[in-house]
Amino acid sequence: MVKWAVELSQYGIEYRPHPAIKAHILADFLVEMAVTQEESSTPTWVVYVDGSSTFTGSGAGIVVESPYGDKFQYAVKFLFPATNNEAQYEAFIMGIKLALSVGAKRLTIHSNSQLIVSQINGNYEAKEDKMLEYLTQVNELLSRLDSYDVKQIPRVENESADRLAKLASSLTNIDNRKITFLTYDKEKTDGSDVTIFCADSEQPT
Template structure:
């Protein structure tokens, strides 16, 4: 696992498959906000070339964002060794990348390097793979990619007005409060209400949904949800 770092961090990766090439970089701020960028390459390149393309893309992103101190976290030791002049190269395809990377690095006030396992660079790796495989017509525009985290099923956040004007949890609340069921329902529906009620907690007039970690989520009707 990457040790905690108080400044900006840069992850990058390249993806080279049969006739498809992509790169990605992810900048992470001091407050752990992620800034990803993925690019599809329209020219043929080797794995090493793709890594350099991704690395320099990340450096330029950082400079454009006025970042002057950066920790570069990488899983490709050879690239960093070449940039830091620990390992010389005479490869005509790689040497221009090395020279450019060294010039760009000098624009930072402070730049450090840290090795990580490839498995811990999975975000940049996944973005690079997507960029390499996606079809990108010249006439189309692709908006920025937004990734969110969901901790509940989609129906848990869907609140709408019930046809009878009562909140969605009315049957559960009535059962917990009075041990009563709606009129005319089947025995199967009664069993469902009892089973669902086991996951709720009633405190006076307020109903809560119990989570797996014993937390409580307040249940709201459509009007309360709209206000929030």
């Protein structure tokens, strides 16, 4: 080692031995790496929510996407009066509950409501008592997740949930019965057999 030090000194290069890594620094690094690997291995579910309030009633539209590409769509008719902001919060609550019910631990929630997203993210204050009650319930549900991200997106990017919410709010004379939506792929008058496709008819409880 002394020989190399003498040789290097001719070129103005000084050899400095690498100091030992302190044990607590190494321990902190290993803990950080373990947490990062655990988070990256936990799949993220994605939920799109929207609420709608019209003269015929109110409702919510919810789209749940699994990490494996499965998509579940819900149009929920409210049997109680709700303003547009209340409908938005109801959609949030149902969306989170649906995600929790399938075991989601990491969740990304999309909504086109700037007010509701800003209140949940702490950028806006919920001043009305009803809004504060909704916000408290949303935060309690979110606390059951390992991690989450609430994002505001343009309405055009939330089209599926928006369409479902408008469908639900426009339905009239609906009680607690489940409704099955059917679609035909061919006209009955063409003489061929008709195949009936049944859309998801599950309703969240």
